[in-house]
Amino acid sequence: MATDAHDGSVPAADIRGQRVLDLLDKAIDLQSPLVRKNITRARQRNPEATPAEVIRNLERMYISALTGTGAAVGGTAAAPGVGTGVALALSAGEALSSLELTALFALSIAEVHGVAIDEIERRRTIVMGIMLGGSGSTTITKVAERTGQHWGRQVVAKVPVETLRQVNKILGKNFVTKYGTKQGIIVLGRVAPFGIGAVIGGGANAAMAALAVRAGRRAFGPPPTSWPLPAGSTPPASENTLG
Numbered sequence: 008m009a010t011d012a013h014d015g016s017v018p019a020a021d022i023r024g025q026r027v028l029d030l031l032d033k034a035i036d037l038q039s040p041l042v043r044k045n046i047t048r049a050r051q052r053n054p055e056a057t058p059a060e061v062i063r064n065l066e067r068m069y070i071s072a073l074t075g076t077g078a079a080v081g082g083t084a085a086a087p088g089v090g091t092g093v094a095l096a097l098s099a100g101e102a103l104s105s106l107e108l109t110a111l112f113a114l115s116i117a118e119v120h121g122v123a124i125d126e127i128e129r130r131r132t133i134v135m136g137i138m139l140g141g142s143g144s145t146t147i148t149k150v151a152e153r154t155g156q157h158w159g160r161q162v163v164a165k166v167p168v169e170t171l172r173q174v175n176k177i178l179g180k181n182f183v184t185k186y187g188t189k190q191g192i193i194v195l196g197r198v199a200p201f202g203i204g205a206v207i208g209g210g211a212n213a214a215m216a217a218l219a220v221r222a223g224r225r226a227f228g229p230p231p232t233s234w235p236l237p238a239g240s241t242p243p244a245s246e247n248t249l250g
Contacts, residue, residue: 024183034106059230069112070216159226
């Protein structure tokens, strides 16, 4: 329940919003150390795969995982004998899983593109910007006072951290509004009669994944044509440079 601001209490809406942002930060913290392992997994079938091929694999893996998670939880939550309380608890747990999968996908794409993700504010901008799609990119470029395509490279990699904090404050408010509302609708849909819940869960997650994939492509633009050289290495000298 919201309370009078004069008694020092925090309005209920602000508390709920902060919980959503805390959930996002938890997902980012859990998945950040797994980014390079995720890229390695995407390259397993073809170690010689180009960055473009790896990104396509990452997109397929992400869509498949998110769709499967939504369908599985939707089917279980709507199964006969599962109470509404248990069903909602299952869906709430899947909300964190969805955030984790999306954070891992977004940060993996940034890594393939060579965008530094070693600072929390940059990771937040990447994940929220991709999840918010077009509205996210508009906010980022406006607040950062930058123009041009592919904000993932032009803004996140080059804008000072202090500016990104300002960007993330606005993104955070939009994220709470959009993600909280959308997730609430999906959660209720999963408690529908058995069979329908699985369709709603899987279909909703598939749509969210497809939006994130498109947003990632817009954020970073064309993939690099080759992988960067390992740190400390130098290109081999050509015959013309040998003494």
